[in-house]
Amino acid sequence: MFRVIRVACFLVLCACLAGGPAVGTPAAADSAHALYDALNALHVDSRVVYTVRDLDLRRDAIHLTFTQGQLAFFEPFQGKITGAVFSGRGHILMIPRDPTEKASVARFLGAPILDQTFTMIYMRFDDDSAAVLQSRIKEADFPSGPDPSIAEEWDAAVAALNPGHSLRLLSDLLADREIPYFYAGILSETSGPFDALVDDRLEEQVLVGQPKTVNDQPIYDVWASFRRANDANVSAPFIAEGYAIDTTISPELNTAGNATITLRATRGGERAIPLALSGDLRVGSVTDIAGQPLEFFQGEPAAHHEISEQGDQSLTVIMSRPPQAGEKFQLHLTYKGSVIRDAGNGVYYAGEHASWYPRVGGTDSFASFDLKFRWPRKLVLVATGRKLDESEDGEWREASWKSEKPIFAAGFNLGDYRTVSIESAGIKVDLFASPQLELAVQQHTGRHVITTPFPSTDLQGNVKPVFVGSATETDPAPNPAAILHRLGDEIAQAAQYFSRFGGPFPYERLQVSQVPGTTGQGWPGLLYLPEFSFLSSETQRRLGLNTARQEQFAEIVPYHELAHQWWGNQVAWHSYRDQWISEGISNYIALLFADTRRDSNHALKTWLGHYRDTLVSKIPGKPDAVEDSVDSIGPLALGYRLHSSLDPAGYGQIVYPKGTWVFHMLRMMLRDPQAKDPDERFVRMLRSLIDSHRGGVLITDDLELAVRKVMLPSMDLEGGHSMAWFFDQWVRGTGIPHYHVEFNVQRSGEQFVVKGVLHQEGVPSEFLARVPIYAAAAGGKTIPLGHVTTSGNQTSFRFVTSVDPKRLLIDPELTLLCTAN
Numbered sequence: 001m002f003r004v005i006r007v008a009c010f011l012v013l014c015a016c017l018a019g020g021p022a023v024g025t026p027a028a029a030d031s032a033h034a035l036y037d038a039l040n041a042l043h044v045d046s047r048v049v050y051t052v053r054d055l056d057l058r059r060d061a062i063h064l065t066f067t068q069g070q071l072a073f074f075e076p077f078q079g080k081i082t083g084a085v086f087s088g089r090g091h092i093l094m095i096p097r098d099p100t101e102k103a104s105v106a107r108f109l110g111a112p113i114l115d116q117t118f119t120m121i122y123m124r125f126d127d128d129s130a131a132v133l134q135s136r137i138k139e140a141d142f143p144s145g146p147d148p149s150i151a152e153e154w155d156a157a158v159a160a161l162n163p164g165h166s167l168r169l170l171s172d173l174l175a176d177r178e179i180p181y182f183y184a185g186i187l188s189e190t191s192g193p194f195d196a197l198v199d200d201r202l203e204e205q206v207l208v209g210q211p212k213t214v215n216d217q218p219i220y221d222v223w224a225s226f227r228r229a230n231d232a233n234v235s236a237p238f239i240a241e242g243y244a245i246d247t248t249i250s251p252e253l254n255t256a257g258n259a260t261i262t263l264r265a266t267r268g269g270e271r272a273i274p275l276a277l278s279g280d281l282r283v284g285s286v287t288d289i290a291g292q293p294l295e296f297f298q299g300e301p302a303a304h305h306e307i308s309e310q311g312d313q314s315l316t317v318i319m320s321r322p323p324q325a326g327e328k329f330q331l332h333l334t335y336k337g338s339v340i341r342d343a344g345n346g347v348y349y350a351g352e353h354a355s356w357y358p359r360v361g362g363t364d365s366f367a368s369f370d371l372k373f374r375w376p377r378k379l380v381l382v383a384t385g386r387k388l389d390e391s392e393d394g395e396w397r398e399a400s401w402k403s404e405k406p407i408f409a410a411g412f413n414l415g416d417y418r419t420v421s422i423e424s425a426g427i428k429v430d431l432f433a434s435p436q437l438e439l440a441v442q443q444h445t446g447r448h449v450i451t452t453p454f455p456s457t458d459l460q461g462n463v464k465p466v467f468v469g470s471a472t473e474t475d476p477a478p479n480p481a482a483i484l485h486r487l488g489d490e491i492a493q494a495a496q497y498f499s500r501f502g503g504p505f506p507y508e509r510l511q512v513s514q515v516p517g518t519t520g521q522g523w524p525g526l527l528y529l530p531e532f533s534f535l536s537s538e539t540q541r542r543l544g545l546n547t548a549r550q551e552q553f554a555e556i557v558p559y560h561e562l563a564h565q566w567w568g569n570q571v572a573w574h575s576y577r578d579q580w581i582s583e584g585i586s587n588y589i590a591l592l593f594a595d596t597r598r599d600s601n602h603a604l605k606t607w608l609g610h611y612r613d614t615l616v617s618k619i620p621g622k623p624d625a626v627e628d629s630v631d632s633i634g635p636l637a638l639g640y641r642l643h644s645s646l647d648p649a650g651y652g653q654i655v656y657p658k659g660t661w662v663f664h665m666l667r668m669m670l671r672d673p674q675a676k677d678p679d680e681r682f683v684r685m686l687r688s689l690i691d692s693h694r695g696g697v698l699i700t701d702d703l704e705l706a707v708r709k710v711m712l713p714s715m716d717l718e719g720g721h722s723m724a725w726f727f728d729q730w731v732r733g734t735g736i737p738h739y740h741v742e743f744n745v746q747r748s749g750e751q752f753v754v755k756g757v758l759h760q761e762g763v764p765s766e767f768l769a770r771v772p773i774y775a776a777a778a779g780g781k782t783i784p785l786g787h788v789t790t791s792g793n794q795t796s797f798r799f800v801t802s803v804d805p806k807r808l809l810i811d812p813e814l815t816l817l818c819t820a821n
């Protein structure tokens, strides 16, 4: 599957870093590290242990009852209590407020609410939890006394769990004011250990979930995540305005980097700056603009829900004083390590696309980038931005790039590339391809070394064999330059076609580089395309790709990634709930482009059918007894949360197929076949979205509003000039309707009266759809009769037509995501 990874959008998931945490400056008694160590070392205060009954604690939607047992607080830290433990019998109740979250909880737990008993609970907080508990304990006059056994029971667990919360508590300790935090680690009798969180620093403050492992890979299952009732709406404390990044790549492909980040404090009073950096890069120093060393924390254990999927990328820098709101300042960081992977045969790639430089976490802002690289002379390096200069220095090459306009993220790629530059359709395209396929593909083909575009030299300049086939092979010699020219030309044509939906191609030139594997990415002005996309269809076939996979690599991937130049790079997405917009529209317009190149309607219809079949099929790899369809994995609005221990492949199985269908249905509903340009409304809607959000982010509500502005009366299925029905059903909900008809025909003069009932199944009875019905007459003629707007499980209809219908067909033109017989 192809995808764009945006680490900043991923809240959740997994593994702790190997090796110990890095330490900034030595810990002075009042340093952040000293505070951090003291928070880690906190114990349960066993001198006062309460025996409690029916003690309640409500934290927004989370309702805890300590039914009967022992409760003890942590020893105070700087006069404040930051934790408590409980052993005994307790109960948690959590009712999500919206239907999407209820459905998510039901999928993990079998019921739409979290309602479980527990035996142990570990709590950390800096909200008013301690005060609330203490006042209720006092009111009820629960007995208390020393009990060393509770310390014995809890000491090891507390020591292991504390570090996951110390950085979060430290951020508040160092700030002018606290942003309330409450965490409960709960040991449930039915579900095992899980987390319940109310953290006002998160956009969705309430979260319940559980760390899991699938095939030795950690996955964090988010059961529910939503905003608290009194939404505090705390913005990210810092925004990056500019990055200057200087990177040296050694012949062994190790990297050493220097980054200067210009930041702005959005609200004053915060000292801890959250950043993200690949765990494969170790920070050496962090200084402020005056050269004063700053404390930092890298790779410290974090709470499960905070650790990114690609390993621990957390990096926190502590300012020596809190900046004021609006204040601009700079950080300077040095780091080194290894983020470049060698795929074999002279194919290299930056394995940590999104985190090869320290990024400011928790924001979705655009920034300017000045990039400078120094790398071995034999290799070619491509990077985002306009190249300012390039020079050779002995065995080294140096060049710098500057972003043409603020961009969301910067990337680079390098390899033993050959280059072709073309200009077509008014767009300059540079293509960078390696002479040989990566080792994995080569092994896949047995003993063959298949060449892609050019004969190869290794890093020392020796010519390597370009094609090794068995004596019986009679493959035509590839004509690499021709393949690259054709690909570049097609990409330029596509860029011109896409400008219809999103305005002119946004950058001076487009660079297209090859990466190993089967996934592509679209960075501002820089595409990473999988090598399969660089191969002729003949070579693809010989590599064992079936027709669908050939079409995917040839017809979709390059253009999908190109479409991200607009959808993803000109306008980014706000949160994981909105990422489907970029993927869906990019995939959809890639298919529209494919249909302009060969038989019109071929690629789109083929892929819509394929996607529909995927969505209604049984989830692969599930026991036979499980009848769930792929669509039931979850709605588009869950984004990366579709990737869970229940369905590790769920993200790709939903977001591309269903996202494509959602945009197709919108286009079909907005279409006016009589107009000079039948797609005028659809195009106008997309253009207005880009124009009003350029250099910013989209949320799903923005799309809903844009559709509402151009909607036709026929789309107003629930009245009130609203598209909520559509987005509730197709984006925030699951379910694909199945239709069948019963009908009879009566002759009336020259006309035929068709009366019948449309049955709708597989979705709730309130599911709304406008279903096109066609008549199949004798002689194979197909005539549209009209639409039936569903109302419940059965909707009766009546049409009058001039042909005698032998059969009725439901949506033969594929305008609605449904099945029928």
Ligand SMILES: [Zn+2]
Pocket (backbone or CB within 6 Å): 002, 003, 004, 560, 561, 564, 582, 583, 586
């Ligand atoms: Zn994509």
